[in-house]
Amino acid sequence: MTATMQPKSEAAEAPRRGKRTPGTGENTRPRRGPMQFGHWWWALPGIALVFAIHYVATGIGGFFAFTNWTGIGSFKITGWANFEAIFKDPTKLGALSNTLFLAFGSVLLGNIAGLVIALGLNRVLKTRYILRTLFFMPVVLSPLATAYIWKYIFDFDGPLNAFLTAIGAGDQAKPWLADPQWAIWTVLVVLVWSSTGFAMVIFMAGLAGVPVEVEEAAAIDGANLWQRFRNVTLPAIRPAVAIATTLGIVQGLRVFDPIMALTGGGPAGATETLATLVYKQAFALGNFGGGAALALVLAAIILIFAVLQQRLTRSNPED
Amino acid sequence: MKSERLDMTQHRRYSGLKVGALAVPTVAALILTGCSASTGSSSSSGGSQEFSLSFATSNTIESPFQVLAENYMKSHPNVKITFNPQPNDSYDQTLRTQLQAGNASDVVVTSPGSGTGRSILPLVQAGFLEPLDDAAKQLLPEGSASTFGSDGKVYGQATEITISALVSNETAADAAGGFPADFSSLQQQCKALESSGKSLFALAGSAPPNTGLMAMSLAASRVYAEDPKWNDKRAAKETTFAGSDGWKAALEAVNTLKDAGCFQKGAAGGGFDAITKGLASGTSVSGFIPAPSWKQLQSAAGGSQFAVRPFPAEQGSGNSYVFASANYAFSINAASKNKDAAKAFLDWAAQPEQTKAFAEIDGALPVSGLDKYDFDGGAYKNVGVLIKDGKYGPLPNIQWPNSAVYDALATGVQGIITGQKSPDQVLQAMDAAWEQ
Structure with a gap:
């Protein structure tokens, strides 16, 4: 089984290691041969833009984390004061725990749901192409627009409460997004809904690479459905799991627009995340320095979890 | 390959x-x-007869600022004004970014004080606004010079006087047996209305500006009627929010209102649409919204009459009090290349007939000649006596040092309604924000 998978993964590794495959570049480079297409300097505008937008802008933003700038006028360099304020403020620590809860909650549930759907739609079903499109739809739609639709669904006078009342559970009707206990779970539902399609596509790509023969061989050897999944399919799609969870966590940690549209961080901070706090501090409350410091903390957290997560799901320790 | x-x-x-x-x-x-250069070039190319104007819009009704400017263009055919309307919720941020980048409009709408993103004082400190002349000085509402500038200079020209209290559907109030006169009869009426599936107040509990305005309305008779200079004392550190009995009583009144069933069902999650829907349909009697909204509501709900009312004070306290202040002002961008055209427009807008016209367009009170204003019979008849008796003051957060104080109040009141926070916690958070 491992032997079947090995050549595939090596083939996938080769270009990543940056080795030139013989015949593509070296032979043709000195002359303007038929293989030549493009010059390195063509990339310069793109490199300049990436450098200016991603690195210079981020660097300047990072610098303001050490100042008391309000967004306008002059400023003073205040050292680590903004960071001290963050770690002393209980509301900001609450936002940190909300961020982690939503990120890991949406990754876990979104990936499980995505995997189940991908397995279900992998081969057998006739309507699988339509269903795949439907499940992928939330990823394509604007998160802001769909968040407003969800907001309407969860509204006190919205369809969910109307449904509950219709089935005789009217006492369960509540303003879902303004209920301190339920608001964060309601937000989680929306995040899982929107991330499932993305995980599904990655898992389907992974599943396409699982050879039917191996599964059949395992079935002939007497493995049941769960054993085939556990011992054949899952190890084969491990790289897909790594990608889906890493991207999910990065996306989950920085998620902003659905929360802003659904609750605005409310009620009274119950769904506040680091991303919504960054926006509020920097732009709504004119504390640009504090907002920039918070954004740096968020960036560091994302980096730590992305690296950790990559280590944990590395495809094979022997590689 | x-x-x-x-x-x-x-x-x-x-x-x-x-x-x-x-x-x-x-x-x-x-x-x-x-694209980015076009704003700057169009405003400078036309010489002194052309300028641009930025203002915030929050609904589809034509902005009174735009109507006023269009009137100016009609009476001055050689003037061309470019309008730059911005959505209200992003106006502050856009204004600050544009001023910082040097491409803001020539005339911008600002607010007095330092409590919001569009407030005059921090913008002056950053050197973004041009000092205005005597016309603007003459329009300064009494006692508000310190919120319109510093060192004897004025940087904003007040446009109208806005009352911040209650706007009520009078037709619905009459059907419910009349609007309550004091705080205890208010609680009785809340219970009566609740049992008939209606509510005395429509609240946008998920919109912090609305919960904040409600808390300030409750503080009007409990804090500012007794001590109009309370903000000065807070600034001088002679008192604190947490140490003020008046503020404590105001926030405890939020709980009283909630327990008496004064808010519509699901109020904690309500948005501003809950207020417009509730008031227009008459399922809610009143809302904590800026007074000029009465006019828009009346045009939206044909059969109902709307009016402005003070929040009922405790019986026998004689503490009825409203907030009446110039909440919006015209300012001139210090980096403008069309200052002469902009100043000519501001001088024209400061004329008594224009301030009167502007107030009428917006449904507000005129910034000049308030002492001679005829309150009888209009939407403002219930607050006329208070204004004439001088029982009014500026909206408190205009005088607060930063927007974080108001944010702490507004989100805190949301927490009181959902049971997440106590009045003391909210007041302490406001004190902490004040010291930032």
Whole structure:
């Protein structure tokens, strides 16, 4: 089984290691041969833009984390004061725990749901192409627009409460997004809904690479459905799991627009995340320095979890 | 390999692609720079007879600022005004970014004080606003010079007087047996209305500006009626929010209102649409919204009459009090190249007939001649006596040092309604924000 998978993964590794495959570049480079297409300097505008937008802008933003700038006028360099304020403020620590809860909650549930759907739609079903499109739809739609639709669904006078009342559970009707206990779970539902399609596509790509023969061989050897999944399919799609969870966590940690549209961080901070706090501090409350410091903390957290997560799901320790 | 070969054939066949690949980003860059430069060039190219005006809009009704400016263009055919309306919720941020970048409009709408993103004092400190002349000084509402500028200079020209209290559907109030006169009869009426599926107040509990305005209305008779200079004392550290009995009583009254069933069902999650829907349909009697809204509501709900009312004070306290202040002002961008045209417009807008016209367009009170204003019979008849008796003061947060104090109050009141926070916690958070 491992032997079947090995050549595939090596083939996938080769270009990543940056080795030139013989015949593509070296032979043709000195002359303007038929293989030549493009010059390195063509990339310069793109490199300049990436450098200016991603690195210079981020660097300047990072610098303001050490100042008391309000967004306008002059400023003073205040050292680590903004960071001290963050770690002393209980509301900001609450936002940190909300961020982690939503990120890991949406990754876990979104990936499980995505995997189940991908397995279900992998081969057998006739309507699988339509269903795949439907499940992928939330990823394509604007998160802001769909968040407003969800907001309407969860509204006190919205369809969910109307449904509950219709089935005789009217006492369960509540303003879902303004209920301190339920608001964060309601937000989680929306995040899982929107991330499932993305995980599904990655898992389907992974599943396409699982050879039917191996599964059949395992079935002939007497493995049941769960054993085939556990011992054949899952190890084969491990790289897909790594990608889906890493991207999910990065996306989950920085998620902003659905929360802003659904609750605005409310009620009274119950769904506040680091991303919504960054926006509020920097732009709504004119504390640009504090907002920039918070954004740096968020960036560091994302980096730590992305690296950790990559280590944990590395495809094979022997590689 | 296969795809490379394909690329090559395409490349040979359509060598124009090479040019295209370079041309697309180049053209895009030109368009982008062209876009960003256009605002600046159009405002400066027309000389002194042309200027631009930025204001915030929050609904589809034509902004009173735009109507006023259009009237100016009608009476001054050689003047061209470019309008730059911005959505209200992003106006502060856009204004600050544009001023910082140097491409803001020539005339911008600002607010007095330092409590919001569009407030005059921090913008003056950053050097973004141009000092105005005597016309603006004469329009300064009494006792508000310190919120319109510093060192004897004025940087904002008040446009109208806005009352911040209650706007009520009088037709619905009459059907419910009349609007309550004091706080205890108010609680009785809340219970009566609740049992009939209605509510005395429509609250946008998920919109912090609305919960904040409600808390300030509750503080009007409990804090500012007794001590109109309370904000000065807080600034001088002679008192604190947490140490003020009046503020404590105001926030405890939020709980009283909630327990008496004064808010519509699901109020904690309500948005501003809950207020417009509730008041227009008459399922809610009143709301904590700026007074000029009465006019828009009346035009939206044909059969109902709307009016402005003070929040009922405790019985026998004689502490009825409203907030009446110039909440919006015209300012001139210090980096403007059309200052003469902008100043001419402001001088024109300061004329008594224009301030009167502006107030009428917006449904507010005129910034000049308030002492001679005829309150009887209009939407303001219930607050006329208070204004004439001087029982009014500026909206408190205008005098607060930063927007974080109001944010702490507004989100805190949301927490009181959902049971997450106690009045003491909210007041302590406001004190902490004040010291930032």
